[in-house]
Amino acid sequence: MSVVIDETRGRRRRAGLLAMPALLVFGVFLVAPMANVFVVSLAPAGAPGPATPGLTLANYARFLTDPFYLRILLVTLRISVGVTLACLVLGFPLALYLSGQRGARRRLLMVALISPLLVGVVVRSYAWTVILGPNGLPARVLGSVLGNPPQILHTELAVIIGMTHVFLAYMVMCLDSALQNIDPAVLRAAANLGAGSLQILARIVLPLAVPGVLSGSLLVFTLSASAFVTPAMLGGAWTKVASYLIYQQTLVVMDWPFAGAIAVSLLAMTMLAVAVYLRAMKRGRLAIVVQ
Amino acid sequence: MRLSSSERLTDGWLVRAYAWGLIAFLLLPMLVVVGSSFTASEFPAFPPLGWTTRWYEELARREEFIHSFGISVILALGTAVGSLVLGVTAALFLDRTPGGATGVMSALFLSPLMLPRVVIGLALLQFFVRLRVSTGLAAMLIGHLVIATPYVIRLALASLTGRDRDVERAAVNLGASATQVFFRVTLPLAAPGIIAGGVFAMIVSLDDAVVSLFLASPRITTLPVRIFSYVEQGSDALPSAVSAVVIVITAGLIVVLERTVGVLRLFR
Numbered sequence: 001m002s003v004v005i006d007e008t009r010g011r012r013r014r015a016g017l018l019a020m021p022a023l024l025v026f027g028v029f030l031v032a033p034m035a036n037v038f039v040v041s042l043a044p045a046g047a048p049g050p051a052t053p054g055l056t057l058a059n060y061a062r063f064l065t066d067p068f069y070l071r072i073l074l075v076t077l078r079i080s081v082g083v084t085l086a087c088l089v090l091g092f093p094l095a096l097y098l099s100g101q102r103g104a105r106r107r108l109l110m111v112a113l114i115s116p117l118l119v120g121v122v123v124r125s126y127a128w129t130v131i132l133g134p135n136g137l138p139a140r141v142l143g144s145v146l147g148n149p150p151q152i153l154h155t156e157l158a159v160i161i162g163m164t165h166v167f168l169a170y171m172v173m174c175l176d177s178a179l180q181n182i183d184p185a186v187l188r189a190a191a192n193l194g195a196g197s198l199q200i201l202a203r204i205v206l207p208l209a210v211p212g213v214l215s216g217s218l219l220v221f222t223l224s225a226s227a228f229v230t231p232a233m234l235g236g237a238w239t240k241v242a243s244y245l246i247y248q249q250t251l252v253v254m255d256w257p258f259a260g261a262i263a264v265s266l267l268a269m270t271m272l273a274v275a276v277y278l279r280a281m282k283r284g285r286l287a288i289v290v291q
Numbered sequence: 292m293r294l295s296s297s298e299r300l301t302d303g304w305l306v307r308a309y310a311w312g313l314i315a316f317l318l319l320p321m322l323v324v325v326g327s328s329f330t331a332s333e334f335p336a337f338p339p340l341g342w343t344t345r346w347y348e349e350l351a352r353r354e355e356f357i358h359s360f361g362i363s364v365i366l367a368l369g370t371a372v373g374s375l376v377l378g379v380t381a382a383l384f385l386d387r388t389p390g391g392a393t394g395v396m397s398a399l400f401l402s403p404l405m406l407p408r409v410v411i412g413l414a415l416l417q418f419f420v421r422l423r424v425s426t427g428l429a430a431m432l433i434g435h436l437v438i439a440t441p442y443v444i445r446l447a448l449a450s451l452t453g454r455d456r457d458v459e460r461a462a463v464n465l466g467a468s469a470t471q472v473f474f475r476v477t478l479p480l481a482a483p484g485i486i487a488g489g490v491f492a493m494i495v496s497l498d499d500a501v502v503s504l505f506l507a508s509p510r511i512t513t514l515p516v517r518i519f520s521y522v523e524q525g526s527d528a529l530p531s532a533v534s535a536v537v538i539v540i541t542a543g544l545i546v547v548l549e550r551t552v553g554v555l556r557l558f559r
Binding site: 015016018019020021022023025026029030031032033034036037040090093094096097098099100101109111112113115116118119120121122123124126127128129130131133135136137165168169184187188190191192195196197199200201205222225226228229232233243246247250251256259260263266267270274 | 295296297298299300301302303306307309310313314316317318319320321323324327332334335336337338340376377378380381383384387388396399400402403405406407408409410411413414415416417418421433436437440444494497498500501504505515516518519522523530531534537538541542545
């Protein structure tokens with residue numbers, strides 16, 4: 001009897017040991033720095049270095065009430081919503097196709113879908129500055145039609161296009177995952193009973209795909225809201241998003257408490273989105289494992 | 292072959308045409324960049340205005356890009372090794388602990404996936420400065436490990452939880468010791484996820500521009516950050532040449548990985 005108990009205790013101790021490396025690294029280099037950010041955000045605005053004594057919410061107040069910063073928040077949200085919707089609308093038909101494929105063709109599709117992700121966000125965003133810039137094809141073509149070349153680069157639209165390009169793959173994978181869970185027998189039954197393609201889409205596929213729509217939307221929304229490189233390269237001087245503000249305040253202006261307040265606010269927004277998502281999932285009483 | 296209405300949803304000509312058209316759209320920017328790297332004009336243009344290889348010659352002269360490329364590769368390899376060590380041990384722990392996959396530890400280990408990279412970069416920079424530690428290669432490596440390890444944990448854990456325990460039980464029945472079972476049955480069964488994790492960790496490290504930007508120092512700058520800074524400051528076509536090199540190397544890596552490890556198999 002005692003042999004079994006000792007065995008279990010020993011095994012549990014050994015399992016615990018396995019957690020040590022990651023626990024150490026994450027504890028020291030993730031938990032501690034995050035706590036530090038929060039503490040520093042409560043310090044009065046000023047130079048970097050050990051926080052000066054005194055706790056204040058002035059940084060948060062400044063970020064959340066100054067119309068200049070609120071506008072940046074609005075732009076960030078607007079872009080995020082735009083990207084999410086674009087990915088949803090553009091990605092759904094592709095996900096439909098992908099969910100019906102198997103074997104080699106499916107793998108080929110996946111690789112094609114993922115390959116833009118593999119070259120890196122900087123290269124990708126740079127590619128869009130070339131395409132959407134004044135010397136790119138769209139501007140040149142539209143310019144000869146309209147007389148004056150339109151300004152596409154350095155606008156919100158450019159940022160939305162650039163981010164849709166990269167996040168489409170994430171949305172398609174989430175949708176595909178949900179679509180795979182649909183029992184093909186149900187679809188076949190509907191077809192047999194005389195339902196047309198659109199009817200099947202609207203009344204069976206879409207409702208059953210809702211978990212994928214929600215998880216994909218959450219993913220793309222949070223990724224868009226926190227994105228830095230693409231908005232920085234495609235947005236230009238007038239289209240600043242929250243993450244760029246954090247960068248500016250940290251490395252240019254050097255107001256670390258304020259930067260921290262923005263960072264914590266951004267985090268709170270992200271967590272709010274996750275909470276909304278989890279609420280929506282629970283409402284539907286769907287037992288889906290969050291990807 | 293006439294398709295039923297349900298089959299038309301996933302296999303009809305309209306859906307097929309749309310799908311492949313969208314895929315072409317996804318790959319188009321890479322072609323544009325490669326093409327624009329040959330332009331004779333000062334600024335990047337596609338279709339190129341005149342053909343020349345001067346931008347590649349210019350790139351070969353630029354020490355800082357070659358140096359950054361080296362830094363990126365070193366960091367990628369270091370991140371792969373480090374995150375595999377941290378990630379596989381963590382995944383094994385989560386697999387063996389009842390309720391481990393959904394508990395607090397799991398949330399902690401996977402949290403960087405949900406945290407904005409800007410916030411992680413900011414947090415690490417402030418942390419290192421507060422500790423009077425100057426940022427350099429080690430700091431950069433730590434940053435990369437923090438963002439890459441969760442991917443390894445997720446992929447390794449997926450492989451571990453999905454493995455066939457009967458094979459392990461059979462090994463025990465046939466007299467294998469715990470160590471033998473682990474090294475000769477468990478690890479090989481979890482290998483696809485572990486390898487995928489290692490590959491992902493390398494990609495995350497090579498890709499990252501944000502955390503690397505915050506932790507950059509004059510001597511230690513990764514390639515994405517170098518390209519980013521260059522584009523912010525100027526407007527000539529040199530980044531096209533750099534990007535084209537990255538694209539070609541990435542494509543080459545995909546082909547090599549597929550031929551040797553069969554990475555495509557991982558995308559079930």
